[in-house]
Amino acid sequence: MSFGSTLEDRGYFHLHSRRVADHADDASDNKVGVIGIVGMGGxxxxxxxxxxxNDKDVREHFNLTTWVCVSEDFDPFGVTKTILDGVTSSTSNIEDLNELQLQLKEKLNGNKFLLILDDVWNKNNNDWEILSDPFKSGAQGSRIIVTTHDDEVASVMRTFATHPVKKLPVQERWSLFARHAFHDANSNAHLELQEFGQKIVEKCQGLPLVIKTIGGPLQFKLDVCEWEKVLSRELWELSNNETKNILPALRLSYRYLPLDLKPCLAYCSILLKDHAFKKEQLILLWMAEGLLHAMENKTMEQIGDDYFYTLISRSLFQRSSEDESCIVMHDLINDLANFCIR
Ligand SMILES: Nc1ncnc2c1ncn2[C@@H]1O[C@H](COP(=O)(O)OP(=O)(O)OP(=O)(O)O)[C@@H](O)[C@H]1O
Ligand SMILES: [Mg+2]
Incomplete structure (x- = not known):
């Protein structure tokens, strides 16, 4: 379980994942059941x-497993093709939806499968009917897990169980923040900051993405004045129309980014939309765009390296769960970077 084992709050996940896993394990149900994981962004x-x-016990119950990142542009052809490619571990050249569906039906036939449809927005009943047709050939106990922001999506997909993702429990919030804001997670070395830190955590409203992205930059500013500034009201105001999709708290992470890195992050908002990149590729692209600033005693590659790891340490990049050598950008950070260059 590579991703899970790197996660800071495994206890929390383990506890909660059991509930979804229990449904996924439930072999007594003879339908291909859909389970919804619902909650706001981040x-x-x-x-x-x-x-x-990735849970070993869950996977044992299925013959075929695959994961599809669906996102906003729902396209039955593309999603079906990704599923087929995933379950056959190959790349098909089929260009017709009907033919794709026939092949998928054949592959799923009699197999107990687990399919994750991540980040579904589409609420069109007809699209779902089309997409789900081949799933009916799966064996008893097959499961589809859908993650979505929207309860309505879950109901269009006729989930038999919905699991709302809750805010991070209060006791987990501080430890997550401390791991990002203090070196070695040691908040005792900075007792003077703890009170401000607690207040900052309160304002993050239990959203792990916000806690990480606010905490990360603060490790470079272990100073009471700076932490007080972060608490200042205007930075936490509710979004207005123009910025409605950007969590106000996330804007802080951009504000605190060293000047030289801002264009690099902004450039990545175009590049990293739904793509994973290797460090070396990214550094070459930054170089080609003239985004790296020469420094004495350092090669361009070393400067690119520094930028790259700074963006990771501030949680603006995250390592891809499929390939640890690649990084991806969370969609909310992507929106943030896009917003900031406008
Ligand atoms: N319990 C947790 N402990 C520590 N970090 C977490 C936890 N849950 C999520 N994260 C981190 O928070 C960030 C956002 O999580 P994730 O991408 O799963 O959110 P999401 O709900 O899928 O967002 P979106 O709706 O935008 O797709 C990631 O960087 C993830 O590693
Ligand atoms: Mg997501």
Whole structure:
């Protein structure tokens, strides 16, 4: 379980994933059942689905497993093709939806499968009917786990169980923050900051993504004045129309980014939308765009390296769960970077 084992709050996940896993294990149900994981952006739905997907005990119950990142542009052809490619571990050249569906039906036939549809937005009943047709050939106890922001999506997909992802429990919030804001997670070395830190954590409203992205930059500013500034009201105001999709708290992480790194992050908002990149590729692209600033005693590659690891340490990049050598950008951070360059 590579992703789960790197997660800071395994206890929390283990406890909660059991509930979804129990449904996924439930072989007495003879339908291909859909389970919804529902919650707002940055709550941890994908992370949660990954823990369930990678759970050895859960996987034992299925002959075929695959994961599809669906996102906003729902396209039955593309999703069906990704599922087929996933379950056959190959790349098909089929260009017709009907033919794809026939092949998928054949592959699923009699097999107990586990399919994760991550980040579904589409509420069109007809699209879901089309997509789900081949799933009916799966064996008893097959499961589809859907992550979505929207309860309505879950009901269109006729989930038999819905698991709302809750805010991080209060006791977990501080430890997650401390791991990002203090070196070695040691908040005792900075007692003067603890009170401000607690207040900052309160304002993050239990959203792990916000706690991480606020905490990360603060490790470079272990100073009471700076932490007080972070608490200042305007930075936490509710979003207005123009910024409605950007969590106000996340804007802080951009504000605190060293000047040289801002264009690099902004550039990545175009590049990293739904793509994973290797460090070396990214550094070459930054170089080609003239985004790295020469420094004495350092090669361009070393400067790119520094930028890269700074963006990871601030949780603006995250390592891909499929390939640890690649990084991806969370969609909310992507929105943030796009917003900031406008
Ligand atoms: N319990 C947790 N402990 C520590 N970090 C967490 C936890 N849950 C989520 N995270 C981190 O928070 C970030 C957001 O999580 P995730 O991508 O799973 O959210 P999401 O609900 O799928 O968001 P979206 O709706 O935008 O897709 C990730 O960086 C993830 O590693
Ligand atoms: Mg997600």
């Amino acid at each position: 709550m941890g739905k994908t992370t949660f689905a990954q823990v369930v997907y």
